[in-house]
Amino acid sequence: MQKKNQHVWQNPLIYILAFSSGFSIMGIELLGGRILAPFFGSSVHIWGSIITVFMLSLSLGYLIGGKLSTQAASLNKYGTIFIIAGITVLPIAIYSQVIMESIFIQIEDSRYGSLLASMALFFIPTVILGMISPYSVRLLVTDKESSGQTAGILYFTSTLGSALGTIITSFYMVLAFDVNDIIISFSLILASLGLIAITFNKLTTPEINNLMEANND
Amino acid sequence: MTKLTIVSLSILSIFFSSIINAKIIHSERSLYRNIIVDDQHDLRCLKFNVKSSKTSQSCFLKSDPQKLVFNYTKLLFSSLLMIDEPKKVLIIGLGGGTMSNTIHQLYPDAKIDNVEIDPAVISVARTYFGFFENENVRSIVQDGRIFIKRAALKKQQYDWIILDAFNGDYIPEHLMTKEFYQETKMLLSDDGVLSANTFSVSKLYQHESATYHAVFGDFYNVANRKNSNRIILTKKNALPSEEKIASRVNKLTDKLSAFGIDIESIQRDIQSTTTHRDWSDNTRILTDQYSPANLLNLE
Numbered sequence: 001m002q003k004k005n006q007h008v009w010q011n012p013l014i015y016i017l018a019f020s021s022g023f024s025i026m027g028i029e030l031l032g033g034r035i036l037a038p039f040f041g042s043s044v045h046i047w048g049s050i051i052t053v054f055m056l057s058l059s060l061g062y063l064i065g066g067k068l069s070t071q072a073a074s075l076n077k078y079g080t081i082f083i084i085a086g087i088t089v090l091p092i093a094i095y096s097q098v099i100m101e102s103i104f105i106q107i108e109d110s111r112y113g114s115l116l117a118s119m120a121l122f123f124i125p126t127v128i129l130g131m132i133s134p135y136s137v138r139l140l141v142t143d144k145e146s147s148g149q150t151a152g153i154l155y156f157t158s159t160l161g162s163a164l165g166t167i168i169t170s171f172y173m174v175l176a177f178d179v180n181d182i183i184i185s186f187s188l189i190l191a192s193l194g195l196i197a198i199t200f201n202k203l204t205t206p207e208i209n210n211l212m213e214a215n216n217d
Numbered sequence: 218m219t220k221l222t223i224v225s226l227s228i229l230s231i232f233f234s235s236i237i238n239a240k241i242i243h244s245e246r247s248l249y250r251n252i253i254v255d256d257q258h259d260l261r262c263l264k265f266n267v268k269s270s271k272t273s274q275s276c277f278l279k280s281d282p283q284k285l286v287f288n289y290t291k292l293l294f295s296s297l298l299m300i301d302e303p304k305k306v307l308i309i310g311l312g313g314g315t316m317s318n319t320i321h322q323l324y325p326d327a328k329i330d331n332v333e334i335d336p337a338v339i340s341v342a343r344t345y346f347g348f349f350e351n352e353n354v355r356s357i358v359q360d361g362r363i364f365i366k367r368a369a370l371k372k373q374q375y376d377w378i379i380l381d382a383f384n385g386d387y388i389p390e391h392l393m394t395k396e397f398y399q400e401t402k403m404l405l406s407d408d409g410v411l412s413a414n415t416f417s418v419s420k421l422y423q424h425e426s427a428t429y430h431a432v433f434g435d436f437y438n439v440a441n442r443k444n445s446n447r448i449i450l451t452k453k454n455a456l457p458s459e460e461k462i463a464s465r466v467n468k469l470t471d472k473l474s475a476f477g478i479d480i481e482s483i484q485r486d487i488q489s490t491t492t493h494r495d496w497s498d499n500t501r502i503l504t505d506q507y508s509p510a511n512l513l514n515l516e
Binding site for chain 2: 034037038039040041042043044104105110171174175177178179180181
């Protein structure tokens with residue numbers, strides 16, 4: 001079910017990107033507990049704060065991503081979302097100490113302290129990452145009949161990424177690497193994938209133009 | 218045949234009677250864990266999670282509540298060989314409140330702050346283990362790390378800090394990092410002592426030692442073969458000399474024997490890391506960035 005003017009590798013590339021965003025979202029969420037613990041403890045309300053912020057951000061991200069996909073959707077813009085996601089993940093590693101310290105001093109109650117710290121650290125990158133799902137659907141769907149199936153495969157891919165991101169981060173990566181190194185890796189992977197998508201788009205566009213010219217003949 | 222039956226029956230009856238005698242008098246599921254209090258003849262124990270004897274957090278004899286039952290609680294009193302009379306004491310992790318009660322009896326004028334994350338543990342300690350609070354002894358419901366961070370902001374100082382927040386099967390990982398020990402060190406008075414009750418085994422033992430050494434320099438390990446606990450004793454400044462320790466042993470022997478503590482024999486279990494370095498130089502230090510303590514404890 002390829003669109004006429006679309007490269008054969010475009011859909012697999014979108015699935016790989018969606019998988020990686022799912023992987024990163026849960027990897028970062030899991031490390032959130034580690035990042036907050038020195039200032040706000042490791043009690044159940046820490047997870048309450050983190051999960052609330054992630055769910056809230058994702059829900060807004062879905063809304064914004066869906067809206068954005070109605071305005072001349074392209075692989076270029078899709079790649080740009082990934083680059084922005086990569087950039088906005090970076091402050092989690094760089095500024096978390098400063099941010100948490102000032103919140104810790106201002107707010108005595110560690111429930112609201114951790115909620116505010118989660119907002120400050122994770123809200124923006126998770127909104128951006130949430131935009132990816134609806135945007136992927138827009139790029140993948142070709143017709144009404146198969147749209148449900150396309151969405152199903154997309155959710156399968158990105159949620160499988162989330163599952164693997166959770167287990168690999170918590171079982172293995174924390175044993176080998178510093179928290180910040182893992183966060184920076186996520187940032188680099190997301191940004192690189194964005195660049196790959198944009199480059200892929202550049203490389204395949206002339207090809208498609210040629211094809212279209214050939215069809216016109 | 219009948220003889221064998223009688224023997225096996227009597228073994229069975231002993232087996233069952235010991236189970237029946239361990240009577241659970243209180244059990245609840247708190248936000249953090251299962252809490253079980255059971256009575257076995259004269260012995261009352263506080264247990265977390267499972268009903269095996271391994272997980273006992275605190276025990277006392279109902280007929281002689283003053284006498285310390287646990288080996289590690291006795292070992293913790295080696296801390297008194299490091300300092301003169303403590304005036305301010307901080308205990309992270311309440312258990313049955315045994316340490317608080319004993320220290321208050323030894324030094325009624327000392328201010329004791331007990332920090333415990335689980336309010337259910339505090340009320341069980343009050344109801345079943347005789348834990349008491351007064352104008353000098355208080356308990357605070359808070360995560361130990363948060364309490365220490367806030368106390369450091371307020372520039373508070375303690376002469377004796379006891380870290381006893383680990384139970385048999387789970388380590389709060391943010392309480393075993395370089396940054397946490399640095400924050401705790403800020404709370405120590407110039408002559409203050411930090412004592413930690415830990416049970417790390419295998420790989421984690423080395424990581425823990427290396428992390429303490431990175432923050433405090435050389436320290437004392439106190440352990441005997443009775444179980445896998447060890448007590449770590451560290452100070453902000455230099456550790457006391459052997460003569461100083463020996464003179465304190467003399468002063469404390471009678472005072473502590475009332476609580477079942479044989480300080481002379483405990484003194485012989487103290488080893489300095491200057492002579493007994495029990496980790497290799499390339500051991501990775503635990504930090505807020507790298508703190509897989511529970512995973513390391515499995516390996």
